[in-house]
Amino acid sequence: MAIEQELQAAVKAALPELDCIIGWGPGPDALRDAPLFLRDAADADVLRAGFFSVNNPALFLPEYKGRKIGVLVKGCDARSVGQLLLEGLVRREDLFVIGFPCSGVIDAGKAAALIADRCEAGELRSVREQGDSIVLEGPDGAFSLAKKDVRADKCERCLFPNAMDADLFVGEKRAPFAELDEYADLAAFEQAPLEERMAFWEKEMSRCIRCYACRDACPLCVCRDQCVAVARDPHWLSQADGIRDKLFFQIIHASHLAGRCTGCGECERACPMGIPVLLLKRALSRRVETLFAYRAGIDMQGRPPLLTFSLEEPRIKERDW
Amino acid sequence: MAVMQGKELRIVGFLCNWCSYGGADTAGVGRFAQPTDLRIVRVPCSGRINPLFILKALTSGADGVLVSGCHPRDCHYAEGNYYARRRLEVMRGLLPVLGIDPGRFEYTWVSASEGQRWQHVVEEFTKQIHALGPIGRFPDAPELASLGLGAG
Numbered sequence: 404m405a406i407e408q409e410l411q412a413a414v415k416a417a418l419p420e421l422d423c424i425i426g427w428g429p430g431p432d433a434l435r436d437a438p439l440f441l442r443d444a445a446d447a448d449v450l451r452a453g454f455f456s457v458n459n460p461a462l463f464l465p466e467y468k469g470r471k472i473g474v475l476v477k478g479c480d481a482r483s484v485g486q487l488l489l490e491g492l493v494r495r496e497d498l499f500v501i502g503f504p505c506s507g508v509i510d511a512g513k514a515a516a517l518i519a520d521r522c523e524a525g526e527l528r529s530v531r532e533q534g535d536s537i538v539l540e541g542p543d544g545a546f547s548l549a550k551k552d553v554r555a556d557k558c559e560r561c562l563f564p565n566a567m568d569a570d571l572f573v574g575e576k577r578a579p580f581a582e583l584d585e586y587a588d589l590a591a592f593e594q595a596p597l598e599e600r601m602a603f604w605e606k607e608m609s610r611c612i613r614c615y616a617c618r619d620a621c622p623l624c625v626c627r628d629q630c631v632a633v634a635r636d637p638h639w640l641s642q643a644d645g646i647r648d649k650l651f652f653q654i655i656h657a658s659h660l661a662g663r664c665t666g667c668g669e670c671e672r673a674c675p676m677g678i679p680v681l682l683l684k685r686a687l688s689r690r691v692e693t694l695f696a697y698r699a700g701i702d703m704q705g706r707p708p709l710l711t712f713s714l715e716e717p718r719i720k721e722r723d724w
Numbered sequence: 725m726a727v728m729q730g731k732e733l734r735i736v737g738f739l740c741n742w743c744s745y746g747g748a749d750t751a752g753v754g755r756f757a758q759p760t761d762l763r764i765v766r767v768p769c770s771g772r773i774n775p776l777f778i779l780k781a782l783t784s785g786a787d788g789v790l791v792s793g794c795h796p797r798d799c800h801y802a803e804g805n806y807y808a809r810r811r812l813e814v815m816r817g818l819l820p821v822l823g824i825d826p827g828r829f830e831y832t833w834v835s836a837s838e839g840q841r842w843q844h845v846v847e848e849f850t851k852q853i854h855a856l857g858p859i860g861r862f863p864d865a866p867e868l869a870s871l872g873l874g875a876g
Contacts, residue, residue, distance in 0.1 A: 603823070647783055661814050
């Protein structure tokens with residue numbers, strides 16, 4: 404694909420100035436690319452960037468703070484980078500951001516379900532993009548799927564497919580699929596009465612195995628080994644295998660991301676049990692957007708809303724007792 | 725006022741040391757009778773309150789949570805309550821998504837001299853929680869439930 408080759412050339416040109424460039428390379432199966440850390444020009448030949456480059460490379464940036472790093476970003480990844488910059492978790496002068504137009508990424512779960520009667524994802528020999536569809540080479544020959552049928556949900560509501568604030572942008576910027584994120588998923592969820600919502604979480608969280616993959620995949624969960632989920636003091640979570648502790652971890656995660664979550668959806672993608680954990684974070688993002696007109700990773704002026712205040716809060720309606 | 729009719733519920737109050745705790749004390753010294761459902765936790769400042777306190781209480785069996793601090797512009801530490809206002813207001817948005825009625829959580833401002841206002845707030849909030857009834861619980865861990873050792 405042309406963009407991929409252009410990116411490979413761009414990476415080769417930029418690499419001598421940088422310690423490392425983070426992009427994507429061949430993954431565990433044909434449907435998924437994996438993060439790739441490029442250190443010399445030969446690595447660039449296996450670089451991939453496109454519909455299968457799901458992982459958010461912003462995840463690795465805080466660890467590299469202080470070193471000169473290049474990073475390939477989709478629109479959503481760029482928002483994470485923006486939020487990390489705003490919070491001072493990475494420094495702009497350390498980064499070389501390479502953007503490209505993103506036409507959405509695959510939801511490997513959706514694709515695996517669609518091809519289930521033909522083969523498993525691991526049996527696919529290769530997969531490539533072709534316009535609005537993907538062509539898969541299965542054990543019994545080639546077949547194709549429409550991109551829109553296997554695209555991740557987050558991409559349908561993505562407003563920023565082109566990386567903002569990139570040092571280098573390869574390719575033509577494209578128009579977003581959506582004009583406005585109206586939080587339709589949340590609105591639909593809130594049609595159900597309160598008891599049903601509680602029952603929903605009880606059912607979903609009963610599958611949780613407390614692997615914390617959601618946390619480890621989150622580019623803004625920067626506490627790493629200091630996470631309160633595993634701390635004895637304060638002891639927020641017990642080791643008990645109950646829904647309450649499992650759900651409470653999700654509450655902690657959502658609350659620590661309030662006003663910070665850019666909706667990249669990595670938590671939900673990383674979940675091996677398919678629990679819709681992004682929904683809680685989106686509830687708080689919607690709240691922050693209504694109260695403070697702030698969207699993480701986009702509105703880069705001033706301080707993040709929860710790290711500041713104003714004497715009068717025009718949008719907060721306090722209760723009159 | 726006597727204990728409200730029916731079963732007493734559990735309401736947790738987080739009160740700042742300087743204004744609201746003093747206000748509750750003033751109400752007590754003034755012998756303003758109040759419902760007895762509220763259990764008070766004294767914190768240094770409303771800005772000390774981690775929004776997770778509220779959710780921890782509500783998911784661990786509290787039927788309601790009341791937060792009270794100094795009036796805006798009156799914080800002992802000048803600005804703690806401004807941060808608290810933003811955090812609490814954001815966190816309230818999570819309750820309905822979890823299936824918890826947002827009316828189970830309120831925050832307000834009561835100064836140390838406002839004993840009467842404190843009485844009014846407690847009465848109103850207790851009524852509100854009684855109208856909502858006992859909170860729905862997420863079940864205990866299976867082992868704990870079988871041993872009858874679950875919290876609460």
